[in-house]
Amino acid sequence: MTRAPTARARATQARAGVVDEPTAALELRGLRKSFGAKAAVDGVDLTVPGGSFFGLVGPNGAGKTTTLSMATGLLRPDAGTARVHGLDVWSDPFAAKRIIGNLADGVELFDRLTGEQLIVYTGLLFGLDRATVASRASDLLDLLDLTSSAGSPVSDYSAGMRKKIGLAAALVHSPRLLVLDEPFESVDPVSAANIRDILAGFARSGGTVVVSSHSMDLVQRMCDHVAIVAAGRVLAAGTIDEVRGEGTLEDRFLQLVGGRRHDEGPEWLRGS
Numbered sequence: 604m605t606r607a608p609t610a611r612a613r614a615t616q617a618r619a620g621v622v623d624e625p626t627a628a629l630e631l632r633g634l635r636k637s638f639g640a641k642a643a644v645d646g647v648d649l650t651v652p653g654g655s656f657f658g659l660v661g662p663n664g665a666g667k668t669t670t671l672s673m674a675t676g677l678l679r680p681d682a683g684t685a686r687v688h689g690l691d692v693w694s695d696p697f698a699a700k701r702i703i704g705n706l707a708d709g710v711e712l713f714d715r716l717t718g719e720q721l722i723v724y725t726g727l728l729f730g731l732d733r734a735t736v737a738s739r740a741s742d743l744l745d746l747l748d749l750t751s752s753a754g755s756p757v758s759d760y761s762a763g764m765r766k767k768i769g770l771a772a773a774l775v776h777s778p779r780l781l782v783l784d785e786p787f788e789s790v791d792p793v794s795a796a797n798i799r800d801i802l803a804g805f806a807r808s809g810g811t812v813v814v815s816s817h818s819m820d821l822v823q824r825m826c827d828h829v830a831i832v833a834a835g836r837v838l839a840a841g842t843i844d845e846v847r848g849e850g851t852l853e854d855r856f857l858q859l860v861g862g863r864r865h866d867e868g869p870e871w872l873r874g875s
């Protein structure tokens with residue numbers, strides 16, 4: 604089987620003039636969002652190349668979830684634009700959302716439904732026929748090791764199972780762009796490894812994946828592109844190698860973001 608070149612290989616080829624630079628799967632320009640006096644996102648410009656596996660990293664409160672919510676049509680920006688494969692998410696929401704698979708952080712699932720129903724109804728909402736939806740639901744439940752819980756209400760699921768059923772619902776309509784906010788949070792190591800395989804296969808076959816994560820090691824191993832954000836701004840973006848330079852991604856992150864304390868905390872916290 605001939606595999607499509609990875610986004611990293613394509614970027615290298617594009618720089619060498621071997622192939623055209625791939626079109627952007629996601630383009631954010633001048634995105635801003637404030638909550639009261641707090642500028643959560645303060646002018647974000649970001650280009651996610653088509654076919655890339657893109658990591659979004661930043662400290663707590665950096666604006667990752669707010670940025671991804673605006674990028675996927677869940678939260679209206681105060682200013683700026685978000686385009687998905689050229690479609691404006693805010694002026695052409697139906698067409699744009701049709702090609703996005705979104706696992707949002709902190710958004711309630713319809714948890715009175717069983718896991719299987721959640722996937723099936725999501726697929727039907729995207730216009731898939733019943734036979735296709737039923738077969739995809741079965742595949743996804745199997746892939747994500749949820750078959751034995753398929754008939755239980757999502758309200759009974761653990762945090763990790765909720766992540767996985769949310770991911771299944773994001774995948775069912777076979778989107779071109781997957782936007783996953785902390786998809787590995789609470790997920791067990793075996794399931795996480797399986798999900799990484801699924802996402803890597805999705806990106807290799809030409810789909811684009813954007814994931815936010817706090818694990819530098821995971822992003823460095825899994826992604827081919829990364830953006831480091833802090834205080835609502837992009838501090839660095841590019842291929843993993845461009846951003847990390849000579850060191851690790853964690854080194855670069857700590858260097859750019861700062862905040863390491865290098866002390867052991869107050870005396871009263873130490874064992875006597």
Ligand SMILES: Nc1ncnc2c1ncn2[C@@H]1O[C@H](COP(=O)(O)OP(=O)(O)OP(=O)(O)O)[C@@H](O)[C@H]1O
Nearest residue numbers: 638641642643661662663664665666667668669670
């Ligand atoms: N609905 C809201 N109302 C008020 N403030 C908000 C709201 N949503 C986000 N914020 C604030 O915006 C800032 C960015 O939050 P956001 O959730 O986007 O950060 P994050 O990078 O995803 O953080 P984390 O890594 O902790 O999940 C934070 O200061 C947060 O308190």
